[in-house]
Amino acid sequence: MQMAELAKNIRELKSILYGNSESEPVSEACAQLTQEFFRENTLRILIFCLPQLNLEARKDATQIVANLQREQVNSRLISSDYLGKNTDLLDILVAG
Template sequence: MVKGIIYGSETQDPHSEQVAQLAQETYNANVLPMLIKNLPKLDFESKKDVAQIFNNLLRRQIGTRSPTVEYLGARPEMLVLLVNGYENGDIAVTCGHMLRECIRHDQLAKILLQHESFYKFFTYVELSAFDIASDAFATFKV
């Protein structure tokens, strides 16, 4: 249902008012941190859905404002949760996908670069699990 509101359907484009209302309720209820914290409990397809919805909300703009970027900028602990996701092989790639989308925004990249968790990437890129190490390196390159 959430994906239907955000993406619309084959026959209908999404309604911007509904998307705005959904996004606002997502912020008000702190749904994004709950989704990130509970990623390990989700199946593969649900993890992909979470990343897709998260990234779509992150790209959403109202004029020159990016409400989700502002929301995350006020909650740097969420970026740390995504970084720490590399420590769990079941969610590492999903967290990496969301984190790369975050750091495309200067405000969020600056927060991460100034946070001590940034230095964990030097460990993550050397992990023996190739998929996690290569994903961490892809994030590090952004």
């Protein structure tokens, strides 16, 4: 995946989670995005691509991940379950 394409996808994810000047975020879409983001291992891909992204895309990625960590689906924090099963990602982030 090209970094420009990834940056565009990151902007689209942010728009779904935060809304834009024309619309507010839709809770069902946010819940679906949260499920797919962790089911498809998108966080892992994002972490490995972070160093190649431009500053704006990295800031957007940070906001997306922070939002998804708070997003509850069926009264569960999917991100906590995911990180519990993928503890190596925390090691990668700490190592930089």
